[in-house]
Amino acid sequence: MARKWGMVVDLDRCTGCEACVVACRAENNVPTVGEDQAARGRAIHWIRVERYWEGEFPDVRLKFRPVLCQQCDSAPCEPTCPTYASHHTSEGLNAQIYNRCIGTRYCANACPYSVRFFNFYNPVWDKPFHLQLNPDVSVREVGVMEKCTFCVQRIQAAEIQAEGEKRGLKDGEFNPACVQTCPPKAMVFGDLNDPDSEVSRLARSNRATKLLGELGTKPNVTYFEAESWEE
Amino acid sequence: MKRRNFIKVAAITGATTALDSCGNPEHQLIRFIPEEDLTPGVAEWKPSVCTICPAGCGLMVCVMEGDAEVIRHGQAGLMKMGLAKKLEGNPTHPVNQGKLCPRGQAGLQVTYHPDRLAHPLKRSGPRGSGQFQEISWDEAIRELVSRLAALRSTNQAASLAFLTKPLSGQRRDLIEKFLQAFGAPPGISFEPFDETVLRRANELSFDRPQMPTFDLARANYVMVFGADFLGTWNSPVAQSVAYGVMRQGRAGSRGKFVMVEPRMSQTGANADEWIPAPMGAEGILALGIAHVILNEKLRPSGEAARAGQLVDGWAKGLPDYTPQAVESSTGILPATITRLAREMASHTPGVAIIGGAPLAQTNGLFSALAVNALNALLGNVERPGGLLFTPPLPSNLPAPGGAAPASFAEIRTLVEKAQGLQGLLLYDANPVFACPRSLGVREALEKVPFIASFGNFIDETSVLADLILPDHSPLESWLDHVPESGVPEAVVSLAPPALHPLHNTRAMSDVLLDVACQLGGPLAAALPHRAFEDMLRAAYEGLGGPKKQEPKEAGAAWDKMHAQGGWWSAEVQKPVFPARPVSHRPYANHGPAFDGAEKDYPLHFLPYASPMFLDGSLAHLPWLQETPDPVSTVMWGTSVEMNPRTAGLKGIKQGDLVEVTSQHGSLRAPALISPGIAPDTVAMPVGQGHEHFSRYASGRGANPLAILAPMIEPETGALAWAATRVKISRAGDGRLALFAGGLRQHPQNEGER
Numbered sequence: 001m002a003r004k005w006g007m008v009v010d011l012d013r014c015t016g017c018e019a020c021v022v023a024c025r026a027e028n029n030v031p032t033v034g035e036d037q038a039a040r041g042r043a044i045h046w047i048r049v050e051r052y053w054e055g056e057f058p059d060v061r062l063k064f065r066p067v068l069c070q071q072c073d074s075a076p077c078e079p080t081c082p083t084y085a086s087h088h089t090s091e092g093l094n095a096q097i098y099n100r101c102i103g104t105r106y107c108a109n110a111c112p113y114s115v116r117f118f119n120f121y122n123p124v125w126d127k128p129f130h131l132q133l134n135p136d137v138s139v140r141e142v143g144v145m146e147k148c149t150f151c152v153q154r155i156q157a158a159e160i161q162a163e164g165e166k167r168g169l170k171d172g173e174f175n176p177a178c179v180q181t182c183p184p185k186a187m188v189f190g191d192l193n194d195p196d197s198e199v200s201r202l203a204r205s206n207r208a209t210k211l212l213g214e215l216g217t218k219p220n221v222t223y224f225e226a227e228s229w230e231e
Numbered sequence: 232m233k234r235r236n237f238i239k240v241a242a243i244t245g246a247t248t249a250l251d252s253c254g255n256p257e258h259q260l261i262r263f264i265p266e267e268d269l270t271p272g273v274a275e276w277k278p279s280v281c282t283i284c285p286a287g288c289g290l291m292v293c294v295m296e297g298d299a300e301v302i303r304h305g306q307a308g309l310m311k312m313g314l315a316k317k318l319e320g321n322p323t324h325p326v327n328q329g330k331l332c333p334r335g336q337a338g339l340q341v342t343y344h345p346d347r348l349a350h351p352l353k354r355s356g357p358r359g360s361g362q363f364q365e366i367s368w369d370e371a372i373r374e375l376v377s378r379l380a381a382l383r384s385t386n387q388a389a390s391l392a393f394l395t396k397p398l399s400g401q402r403r404d405l406i407e408k409f410l411q412a413f414g415a416p417p418g419i420s421f422e423p424f425d426e427t428v429l430r431r432a433n434e435l436s437f438d439r440p441q442m443p444t445f446d447l448a449r450a451n452y453v454m455v456f457g458a459d460f461l462g463t464w465n466s467p468v469a470q471s472v473a474y475g476v477m478r479q480g481r482a483g484s485r486g487k488f489v490m491v492e493p494r495m496s497q498t499g500a501n502a503d504e505w506i507p508a509p510m511g512a513e514g515i516l517a518l519g520i521a522h523v524i525l526n527e528k529l530r531p532s533g534e535a536a537r538a539g540q541l542v543d544g545w546a547k548g549l550p551d552y553t554p555q556a557v558e559s560s561t562g563i564l565p566a567t568i569t570r571l572a573r574e575m576a577s578h579t580p581g582v583a584i585i586g587g588a589p590l591a592q593t594n595g596l597f598s599a600l601a602v603n604a605l606n607a608l609l610g611n612v613e614r615p616g617g618l619l620f621t622p623p624l625p626s627n628l629p630a631p632g633g634a635a636p637a638s639f640a641e642i643r644t645l646v647e648k649a650q651g652l653q654g655l656l657l658y659d660a661n662p663v664f665a666c667p668r669s670l671g672v673r674e675a676l677e678k679v680p681f682i683a684s685f686g687n688f689i690d691e692t693s694v695l696a697d698l699i700l701p702d703h704s705p706l707e708s709w710l711d712h713v714p715e716s717g718v719p720e721a722v723v724s725l726a727p728p729a730l731h732p733l734h735n736t737r738a739m740s741d742v743l744l745d746v747a748c749q750l751g752g753p754l755a756a757a758l759p760h761r762a763f764e765d766m767l768r769a770a771y772e773g774l775g776g777p778k779k780q781e782p783k784e785a786g787a788a789w790d791k792m793h794a795q796g797g798w799w800s801a802e803v804q805k806p807v808f809p810a811r812p813v814s815h816r817p818y819a820n821h822g823p824a825f826d827g828a829e830k831d832y833p834l835h836f837l838p839y840a841s842p843m844f845l846d847g848s849l850a851h852l853p854w855l856q857e858t859p860d861p862v863s864t865v866m867w868g869t870s871v872e873m874n875p876r877t878a879g880l881k882g883i884k885q886g887d888l889v890e891v892t893s894q895h896g897s898l899r900a901p902a903l904i905s906p907g908i909a910p911d912t913v914a915m916p917v918g919q920g921h922e923h924f925s926r927y928a929s930g931r932g933a934n935p936l937a938i939l940a941p942m943i944e945p946e947t948g949a950l951a952w953a954a955t956r957v958k959i960s961r962a963g964d965g966r967l968a969l970f971a972g973g974l975r976q977h978p979q980n981e982g983e984r
Contacts (some may be wrong), residue, residue, distance in 0.1 A: 023331070057910070224479075
């Protein structure tokens, strides 16, 4: 059976530190846009940590939720694309073909999670920052939508490696950048079609919830809500 | 051919005469040779050490071949070389266990920063103007050697000072040996968020003058007073890894986490119970809890032993800290105090943690001793699930952390004596930025006749230098670090360079060895090594086990050490606890005292370590500038955080420019209205407000440290950086780049901006 990539995010472990956010930027050649564009809401974050205040001082709560592309089975972004740049891969990813994208931004409009980002300008890396660019990830140009890929370059590298060694992939053998760096291990990644993988074991837990699951998007990212202390 | 072999060949052939002189032989090489051990497109992973904070996390660096424009001995060229592409945590390292914080992830940008200094510089304009001219390494070292030789020959060696960031291990040792042999006073390591109080409290209570370690993974109850332990404080990655286990890593036993602080931090947001106590009242609350435990006999009172004897009134059951008495000074209900005490006593093992703002008060030492006594009473000290101390290395190597960083009082003494200084050496310490402006650091340093800096960026302090000898980036250097805390075992983080130098820079440690050799005499005798690598090997090789007879095997231990990124003992050693009697009178609470009268300056001012920039030393990295603050979501700027009630009284709205005034200065920054802060407090992240710190940080935001009062904790001389009162007023329209609410990339009010 083909693999189907998924993730579980345990909000009871997540501390909101944003290590995942910086790790993603480093891995995926995500450009910075500077203060003026950031103030206009044009900053690009393939993964972000959402923050919610509840209540008023002193009975106040603050909750964090890392949000990345939910890699939906019924992704609203895909059918809206006139050029088939947004498409579904055989391994369940909502992929974006950058050189097919003509920048209609229909997909960003359709996505209820706001995880698709438009390049309003050509990205700039002041020299020699460009020496850091990851050669396994293409740099996106002006007019193109970009988004989380579950670090598809790492998926492919691991698959090629395993194939070369004539073996299957081991659970946890590789991880997307966000999962790999997460200090409290709030994120688990793996093959949902492998019933023994940690991610599919966790996804079957009674703590499992989906973000905006009522929309019928069938996300492959599962959230465990934060728990409260019981004596 | 391997690089090492090339060096050997070069030594035999052309470069023999040069190699007879001082300095690392590698400096004589012109590195235009491609690296042959890299396959294009294939990543090689090399160990390194994160130097961004004192935690000492182990790194794995993804190195891939790339084309870099480099300048080697004046010649520009395109060179195929190994380039660092990504940093990950070293999975075998006991501190961070394969994980990294956001700052560690962004550390990669230090190496490739466009404003990193690429070659030695000599001042060409007036001091502080930032005008420098490029010079050669020979000139730079000749200049430094002649300045130092002149000091020595005129018997003014004692008027040299060396100011560094907190260092440990052999780099600290090298500086100390250098200064001692030169005849200068010991080096001063500058720590902007002064931790002197906690080290002193741990020495008094437990004979361990060091930062503490917490076994959170096995703790059932964690009560935290002010410490941002999941964000910026102490060893945040180690603490976050353990926190994850405490939450969901153990079957059926999720620990409780209680946070006490006046402004909800990223750490506090994760608490099961959040208690906003007034600033400076944390120790009182801890003793209120201890009172209930003693009074209800929930724990044997003798358990606290020495830590208890240090607290005034402990033997009598803390009669001044009844829940009712604590309520009158903290506003926390007696029922809450009693409940917390009962929960803590019945959910052992657990730990109470104090750090950050509560210790930056005039009664900081009292508060730390109170929390130490509470831990001792609960039986938390040196027990699984409790408070631990990282043991020293098992030989006569420097103790963890090396010489402790200086307190604010020592910095103040340095400033006062600056008049008599003849020379100042700087290494990545930026007191001009990080000290209250009223201290006059800049004005004092400007009078020092000669300043040399080894840092690889121009900042507010190094801009005053006459001579700059830029260090390699950490990834290009031999590094060692002995973590002071964060692990229950002795650890040395150690690694060779992960990539060749990009620019015409030299490691500070190699330059110092070179200078010592050229100065000769006692200096050359004290520091006989040609290269820092040799010094590291001499220091640490013996850790690989008993010295083997065969040189081949001895080499194997060293090779293993730097291939895995350090040395760590196989088993956790139980440290010896000397039960010395108390040699101090019990401490009572005096204070807290604040600068500024309440009627004129009605608000407490709480500066806090920025989750992205720490003390400001990372504000030059655009990745961190564009990462939203987790709590305020501010990007590329600063804000003044205030309660809606506080803002309403002054007619201040979100984003308005606010003037914050203390008795010692004022600053302006946009307002951020937040429900997570007490109405009597305004808070600001430290880190922005740089004048000279790269194109990305200069002239951006405001620096709250500048307007602080020079209040100190009297027992230790530490800066009480949370003891300043301020007033605020609306100063006009401002602008905030906020991430929250701006996800759609085309905000509704775009036309208004």
